[in-house]
Amino acid sequence: MTDVADSSTARELSQVIIRFAGDSGDGMQLTGDRFTNASALFGNDLATLPDFPAEIRAPAGTLAGVSAFQVQISDHDITTPGDAPNVLVAMNPAALKSDLGRLEPGGTVIVNEDTFEDRNLAKAGYDTSPLDDDTLGGYTVIRVPMTSLTMEACKDLGVKTRDAERSKNFFALGLISWMYTRPLEPTLDWIDKKFAGKELVIGANKAAFKAGHAYGETAELGEHHFMIRPAALEPGTYTNINGNTALAWGLIAAGHQAKVPLFLGSYPITPASDILHELSKHKNFGVRTLQAEDEIAAVGAALGASYGGHIGLTTTSGPGVALKGETIGLAVSLELPLVIIDIQRGGPSTGLPTKTEASDLMLAMYGRHGEAPLPVIAAYSPAQCFEAALEAVRIAITYRTPVVLLSDGYLANGSEPWRLPDVASLPTIEANYATEPNQVNEDGEPSFWPYQRDENLARPWAIPGTPGLMHRVGGIEKQDGTGNISYDPANHQHMTDIRQARIDKIAESLPPLDVAGDADADLCLLGWGSTWGAITGAVNRMRAGGQKVAQIHLTHLNPLPTELGDLLRRFDHVVVPEMNMGQLTRIIRAEYLVDAISIPKVMGQPFTAGELIERIAAATAASGGPR
Amino acid sequence: MTDVADSSTARELSQVIIRFAGDSGDGMQLTGDRFTNASALFGNDLATLPDFPAEIRAPAGTLAGVSAFQVQISDHDITTPGDAPNVLVAMNPAALKSDLGRLEPGGTVIVNEDTFEDRNLAKAGYDTSPLDDDTLGGYTVIRVPMTSLTMEACKDLGVKTRDAERSKNFFALGLISWMYTRPLEPTLDWIDKKFAGKELVIGANKAAFKAGHAYGETAELGEHHFMIRPAALEPGTYTNINGNTALAWGLIAAGHQAKVPLFLGSYPITPASDILHELSKHKNFGVRTLQAEDEIAAVGAALGASYGGHIGLTTTSGPGVALKGETIGLAVSLELPLVIIDIQRGGPSTGLPTKTEASDLMLAMYGRHGEAPLPVIAAYSPAQCFEAALEAVRIAITYRTPVVLLSDGYLANGSEPWRLPDVASLPTIEANYATEPNQVNEDGEPSFWPYQRDENLARPWAIPGTPGLMHRVGGIEKQDGTGNISYDPANHQHMTDIRQARIDKIAESLPPLDVAGDADADLCLLGWGSTWGAITGAVNRMRAGGQKVAQIHLTHLNPLPTELGDLLRRFDHVVVPEMNMGQLTRIIRAEYLVDAISIPKVMGQPFTAGELIERIAAATAASGGPR
Amino acid sequence: MSTAPETAIPVTTKKDWATDQEVRWCPGCGDYSILTAVQLMLPDLGVTRENTVFISGIGCAARFPYYMNTYGMHSIHGRAPAISPGLKLARPEIDVWVIGGDGDMLSIGGNHLIHALRRNVNINILLFNNRIYGLTKGQYSPTSEVGKVTKSTPFGSVDAPFNPISVALGAEASFVARTHDMDRKHMQAMFRRAHAHQGAALVEVFQNCNVFNDGAYDTITKKDVRGHMLIDLQHGEPIRFGPDGERGVALDGRGLATIVDVADVGVDALLVHDEADPDPSVAFALSRLSNGVGRPTPIGVFRAVDRPEYASATSAQLAEAQAAQGPGDLHALLHSQPTWDVS
Amino acid sequence: MSTAPETAIPVTTKKDWATDQEVRWCPGCGDYSILTAVQLMLPDLGVTRENTVFISGIGCAARFPYYMNTYGMHSIHGRAPAISPGLKLARPEIDVWVIGGDGDMLSIGGNHLIHALRRNVNINILLFNNRIYGLTKGQYSPTSEVGKVTKSTPFGSVDAPFNPISVALGAEASFVARTHDMDRKHMQAMFRRAHAHQGAALVEVFQNCNVFNDGAYDTITKKDVRGHMLIDLQHGEPIRFGPDGERGVALDGRGLATIVDVADVGVDALLVHDEADPDPSVAFALSRLSNGVGRPTPIGVFRAVDRPEYASATSAQLAEAQAAQGPGDLHALLHSQPTWDVS
Numbered sequence A, B: 001m002t003d004v005a006d007s008s009t010a011r012e013l014s015q016v017i018i019r020f021a022g023d024s025g026d027g028m029q030l031t032g033d034r035f036t037n038a039s040a041l042f043g044n045d046l047a048t049l050p051d052f053p054a055e056i057r058a059p060a061g062t063l064a065g066v067s068a069f070q071v072q073i074s075d076h077d078i079t080t081p082g083d084a085p086n087v088l089v090a091m092n093p094a095a096l097k098s099d100l101g102r103l104e105p106g107g108t109v110i111v112n113e114d115t116f117e118d119r120n121l122a123k124a125g126y127d128t129s130p131l132d133d134d135t136l137g138g139y140t141v142i143r144v145p146m147t148s149l150t151m152e153a154c155k156d157l158g159v160k161t162r163d164a165e166r167s168k169n170f171f172a173l174g175l176i177s178w179m180y181t182r183p184l185e186p187t188l189d190w191i192d193k194k195f196a197g198k199e200l201v202i203g204a205n206k207a208a209f210k211a212g213h214a215y216g217e218t219a220e221l222g223e224h225h226f227m228i229r230p231a232a233l234e235p236g237t238y239t240n241i242n243g244n245t246a247l248a249w250g251l252i253a254a255g256h257q258a259k260v261p262l263f264l265g266s267y268p269i270t271p272a273s274d275i276l277h278e279l280s281k282h283k284n285f286g287v288r289t290l291q292a293e294d295e296i297a298a299v300g301a302a303l304g305a306s307y308g309g310h311i312g313l314t315t316t317s318g319p320g321v322a323l324k325g326e327t328i329g330l331a332v333s334l335e336l337p338l339v340i341i342d343i344q345r346g347g348p349s350t351g352l353p354t355k356t357e358a359s360d361l362m363l364a365m366y367g368r369h370g371e372a373p374l375p376v377i378a379a380y381s382p383a384q385c386f387e388a389a390l391e392a393v394r395i396a397i398t399y400r401t402p403v404v405l406l407s408d409g410y411l412a413n414g415s416e417p418w419r420l421p422d423v424a425s426l427p428t429i430e431a432n433y434a435t436e437p438n439q440v441n442e443d444g445e446p447s448f449w450p451y452q453r454d455e456n457l458a459r460p461w462a463i464p465g466t467p468g469l470m471h472r473v474g475g476i477e478k479q480d481g482t483g484n485i486s487y488d489p490a491n492h493q494h495m496t497d498i499r500q501a502r503i504d505k506i507a508e509s510l511p512p513l514d515v516a517g518d519a520d521a522d523l524c525l526l527g528w529g530s531t532w533g534a535i536t537g538a539v540n541r542m543r544a545g546g547q548k549v550a551q552i553h554l555t556h557l558n559p560l561p562t563e564l565g566d567l568l569r570r571f572d573h574v575v576v577p578e579m580n581m582g583q584l585t586r587i588i589r590a591e592y593l594v595d596a597i598s599i600p601k602v603m604g605q606p607f608t609a610g611e612l613i614e615r616i617a618a619a620t621a622a623s624g625g626p627r
Numbered sequence C, D: 001m002s003t004a005p006e007t008a009i010p011v012t013t014k015k016d017w018a019t020d021q022e023v024r025w026c027p028g029c030g031d032y033s034i035l036t037a038v039q040l041m042l043p044d045l046g047v048t049r050e051n052t053v054f055i056s057g058i059g060c061a062a063r064f065p066y067y068m069n070t071y072g073m074h075s076i077h078g079r080a081p082a083i084s085p086g087l088k089l090a091r092p093e094i095d096v097w098v099i100g101g102d103g104d105m106l107s108i109g110g111n112h113l114i115h116a117l118r119r120n121v122n123i124n125i126l127l128f129n130n131r132i133y134g135l136t137k138g139q140y141s142p143t144s145e146v147g148k149v150t151k152s153t154p155f156g157s158v159d160a161p162f163n164p165i166s167v168a169l170g171a172e173a174s175f176v177a178r179t180h181d182m183d184r185k186h187m188q189a190m191f192r193r194a195h196a197h198q199g200a201a202l203v204e205v206f207q208n209c210n211v212f213n214d215g216a217y218d219t220i221t222k223k224d225v226r227g228h229m230l231i232d233l234q235h236g237e238p239i240r241f242g243p244d245g246e247r248g249v250a251l252d253g254r255g256l257a258t259i260v261d262v263a264d265v266g267v268d269a270l271l272v273h274d275e276a277d278p279d280p281s282v283a284f285a286l287s288r289l290s291n292g293v294g295r296p297t298p299i300g301v302f303r304a305v306d307r308p309e310y311a312s313a314t315s316a317q318l319a320e321a322q323a324a325q326g327p328g329d330l331h332a333l334l335h336s337q338p339t340w341d342v343s
């Protein structure tokens, strides 16, 4: 940390929320990412929110093309990328127009003033320049001619004009790095690695980065010079990780712990594709990946691999889950391990493909014909995706069942510091392949029953290649035990009951449910999935403000933890913030007849803690106070 | 009715339940059908339950090959094919073995004793002949050498032995027709028509039929000679109809009433295929049918036709619905009329394909990613499938929405007398295609907004070929009104809300909910779908026994009728018999926080009224009496 | 049902066929030139905007309908060739254009595509083949070459690609053509032919994705190599190519299409292209001339044959049924089974 | 993971390969003879029951696995060619047989089939083509002839059928063969070849459904006509048929396969069958000889070429990665991004 800009003149802040916004072609995701990583290595706690359009590169300068990246960094434990940004970096008029409304009152706007010329203003729908009228009244505005300063910095490097101009995001990064006293080395190192072999690009990017940094020093931005100390996190080794990477690593860890190879059948889809990309890299772990012709083939191949004794995995988003229903139903009937990973996004239909939402819970629960229960679990923070993946595989293998693991676009792309676990501390998973006949037939000879159940009601995993255990499985109803086709009425009821009982049994293996906050409060916030960060933020603030509030966050949505009903009945108000229109709320109401109140949101954006506090107050007031 | 066997010696019965059981190759479905039709034309009320295996022709003589047909006929209004049969016709040992357990205590067994020889006995798993041991103790057994008597009857006709032997089901039919004093003409006429051109077959079948009839007269079966008078049904013209035919006709009627052509995209699947078959016949009604390459293409083509201004229809069963979810979600987003017809069968996966179940309710409600609400309605009796189809089309067209119409295998194949409606009395449906621009643009020119909503919140149906209304629709979230792509957070919430509100609004168009039985009872039986017959039977019996009980049967499952919550809260016990593990029960509990109690059944067989009465008693007792 | 008015086709220009929506492809994307080709062609085609529908799936290519001032549907991934036959069957008088990428049409939508071709529904299918998944940011597609390194194949892909022309011919397609995004005139000629064809018409368009697979066709479609590398199929003509027509295609002794020097074999030995051959075997052989883009590659119409069209055959059955049975009589239908009266 | 023991293959008979489950096809169904052919062949194939898996979809044909005393999966309609590649990739040492009907494999499962062929996964696909939907009681299938009257086409079907051999060749299949249910020896020969082939092998089996499409192949496979109507393809041999080999197949001037009288053209003019030709064009031309079953119809191996097999290529990439990077080290993976320490 030797290269941190001189911090003696910097004022201390405990946290800051910065939003980088620009054109899709401006490299805002990269800029945000670099700032985040430098902050992580510096030791801050942080949380990020990438926010980009569905188009690869929508037309330059338009509102549709705006791509943004929000990050909160702090000197203490935080759980969200923050409510309203304190600082907005707007690389062009469209970015200003689209994101100004998010900025906190009185916040700071840093604009690349070179871009505020007629053509861009018109594209953004500004009649006059917002720099010249009262649009920015009440904000602190820092106007920087970033493009020209970048060109200037690059002028002796022999870089083409267009390439020089492209480096302006590094200028912005340099400036912000100065303002928040970030270390420079990680970024300079990264530029070297990333563009290795492209010396001109390296030169231009570094020059721009340094020029931005110098600009802060020299341009009398003294009052904007801040310091945010490292957070006092638990001791350990940390890395900054996003949800999709954590999830992919969790799967690899699960295969490692179970000593069972992984097989991923997948079809690309935003925001799940990166898991396919990540797993494809790790062939040395024995991970096989197949980019299938469609989602049905993807889950089909995974199921085929499961039948062969691998951990069959399939990664997708809502539209893919909607297609996989029939095959997942087959897996329910075959009672084979299979993990279906749904990185949820805005729906219905194509919806908002690059925006976050958590509206596939009911689909996960019920998206199959017939009575086809399966376990559903959900990750709740980017780093926790690692654990969630391990847990999904544990359940799938132990109970011989397909499992749906829910994550979402916000977790997938958002990142946070993660204290790396010790490999030795990871749970083990027992594959327990069948190796021996489990029956004696009428003739006194050993035989094998594929549906003979163990204490978990799970059936043997007898994989091809094992002598003496040849058997047939299929989607037609089968006799319990023998697995032979059976249309017997009583057997069908029995099998239906046992399929349910096996899933219910999983609850016995769950750790006791954690009630955070005030267990004796009147109000309980019940959540699942990525709302964890915002709910936790809200709970912390409410408690800091003297209010009593309890928090329960579910990772297991089916089966629900055994004690949940009793716990919830203790509270006067159970309020359920969800990134959907109240799906868990319905489940809770049906299950426990508790008058759970939904706080729904489907806007492609996560809750902020502040928004939640307001809506909780309104919801509990409307429901008439304590009963 | 001149040919009814002399009824002077017959004892009067008010109803009888007969079950024909034999080998798949024995023609039991046909036999049952013929007996049913003759009874219908005679004027009885009736209800049927065909019950056959999934194999086309499983190996002769085996238990897997048993195919049965149960029918109840009566002189009064009935709603089910009866609880335990009074008479079992067993054409071979396997049929006796598989179905004897269903017979009422002391009931009558009629066996084709020719088939009770070693090979068949062994195939059925009998060590000794049940005719010779005490298997049939307590039953009245009528042993008839049907095969040899049939051969005898045919011997001078020049028919091949094998063909003669095949007519033995007509012998059985003749015998039963004598026993229950059925008219002979309908069957004789039918034989003439069905086998027109095959004189030998006609001869053999008629000879067998008459021989069976004569056998009753002559073989001292006098004490088995009964008469069941015509039922005093409402005046009108009746036909005996099964659910799939009624449903197909209802669709044709809906197209007729809406003056909109029908387009069916379908992929064959049991028990839905017959709707495709039926609609394919009626091309002169302008009905287009496409047997697509799979279910996704089937619903896709239907949606394409809907976009073109036709009523897009797709017929399938559970596995097909599981595949169609993504496309149905697109239809939700496009807000186009579409009717998805799910003839439910035993699940999960391939399950029990020829057996009935009603376990796709949750799939219909939630089988799509994102928030994708759509109306769900269910037919409740074979003939009522006609009305249900009309209602599905009404909702689809009026509210520009996909609709799921649920039926099941029992309704599909079961039949009952149907009082034919007067065509003039059928409801009309307004298609209301858009013909004119509905906006003026900035330049003062007329323009068209595809998502401008009417008083039902429905959007215009502007079909290709209409000048001036060119527009684009798609599955990405769109701005309300203009329909342009929009990633705006507030708009997404708005569109999500309005999609829900439009569905909720349908409730305003529903007739008041009917509470049958005793509105002031403590106990209310709440049902949906084909359980109507059994629940009604149970209610009638319970009330006849002096018990107070109310009955509510839902045809609209989404949205639920507005008054349902208030109604249900009036009762101490709400009991919900379902052919699944409690799916409506969950919905009711979530919606109204009413402690609805589930009576689930998944055995591939409908409830019987008697079974229901017992289970209701048990369920209400367990729940602790009135609160 | 409203049908098109029988008035003269109004005169339109490109502008009339374009919507006011921003085109959201990456700058430099080959999709732009295809869009322009279509928008410039339609005014001359003798069709109206209201009787024209564009249906697409999902992908960059599939954004196409938003930019056409006609009726349009941006459906879901892979399903455009499943949805469009429904529209065409319902409304045979409407022109239906189907747009999609190589992933959309050959990966997830492959089955619908081959069945639409088999059924010969009169739709015009434009397959924008950039040999990559564009919209999902660069995974390999079923037309990507073996060994391709992409996000999902970091060690190179190991599966052989489809040749879309071969797939179509194997699926009984009645019209199959190929063109590329660097030649507006040729594109327009192919699209016109597809439109004129009574049956399912597949046009493969080589399209450059300059972000994720830039230059995929440079070796054959760039101005300077085109003359040597593109074999322009012309019905009834000996197949020749090269700046001076110095090379050509002949069948070798085993019936395989082979590239020859005209000087060596003489013009008469060249294969005369017969797009109307009822047997698709020679068209298939031509499709194998170049499997991939390293070798001279035929463009133009591989096959164009008449065979019964599905939508009109369906309409004909309806008309026959009405002629034979009279228009549907609902009362009669309800009474078509045995009935009895209760009074 | 258990793998097969390296012991000698035990001697087995048909009985060992049959399960105790009742066979539930209609009496007289062609599926019986295919089952018998397979059960009689497997004991000689040098394979074990535990290393053999049969995977099927749904349909009458698809009941097959229940009757095989091996590992087996009766999956869902159309998905056997999607599921089986997963098993084969995971466990390349296992023999995977895929069984399905014409509806299962060419209608709902068409896409999976063509992609499995393109990828060249080493599975053996037996397509029981009875040109009808049996299990759902008689609707037409994608191989039914035009005009077919079935339950779903009471006025006759209007769409052209697929020719499964052409479809497979258009989809880059490396092994394509055809046989029929009336000739056990020939079936066994084809199944053996499919098994020996390193890659995806498709065998179309003409199969009689005596309940819903009886006699579909009578004009070509019945004992008395067979000699005249079946063209038995033999690698390296001139293609001749007829009781005395009096007829044959030659390529006409346009490269189309044509039936000729040997007496007219001479043996040397006959096409010599080359199943190993890297170019599938001639095999394709042979597949067009008879489109339907009215004309002399080739049976045997149309194509058998070596090209990279998907499962082994995948395994090779894994092995290379392990060789290059060492076996996966979880601790190293977790620390592969920049890290920092908090103490």
Ligand SMILES: Cc1ncc(C[n+]2csc(CCOP(=O)(O)OP(=O)(O)O)c2C)c(N)n1
Binding pocket: A267, A268, A269, A270, A295, A319, A320, A323, A350, C058, C059, C060, C061, C062, C076, C077, C100, C101, C102, C103, C104, C105, C128, C130, C132, C133, C134, C135, C136, C141, C209
């Ligand atoms: C059911 C479903 N699966 C996956 C996706 C994600 N997806 C969108 S476009 C696309 C492929 C794009 O490639 P291509 O069709 O070749 O079109 P291009 O973008 O190259 O024009 C994929 C996989 C989706 N939208 N829906």
Ligand SMILES: Cc1ncc(C[n+]2csc(CCOP(=O)(O)OP(=O)(O)O)c2C)c(N)n1
Binding pocket: B267, B268, B269, B270, B295, B319, B320, B323, B350, D058, D059, D060, D061, D062, D076, D077, D100, D101, D102, D103, D104, D105, D128, D130, D132, D133, D134, D135, D136, D141, D209
């Ligand atoms: C998803 C799904 N769709 C439809 C069906 C119904 N179905 C079962 S088998 C079959 C087709 C049977 O035909 P084919 O594949 O040719 O096999 P065959 O019975 O002729 O051997 C159909 C449509 C199903 N089981 N699942």
Ligand code: SF4
Binding pocket: A056, A057, C024, C025, C026, C028, C029, C030, C031, C060, C061, C130, C134, C135, C208, C209, C210, C211, C212
């Ligand atoms: S990603 Fe490729 S195909 Fe898509 S718009 Fe950009 S250049 Fe075109």
Ligand code: SF4
Binding pocket: B056, B057, D024, D025, D026, D028, D029, D030, D031, D060, D061, D130, D134, D135, D208, D209, D210, D211, D212
């Ligand atoms: S229906 Fe046809 S294919 Fe199916 S078992 Fe019977 S004869 Fe065989």
Ligand SMILES: [Mg+2]
Binding pocket: C059, C101, C102, C103, C128, C129, C130, C131, C132, C133, C134, C141
């Ligand atoms: Mg592409």
Ligand SMILES: [Mg+2]
Binding pocket: D059, D101, D102, D103, D128, D129, D130, D131, D132, D133, D134, D141
């Ligand atoms: Mg078939």
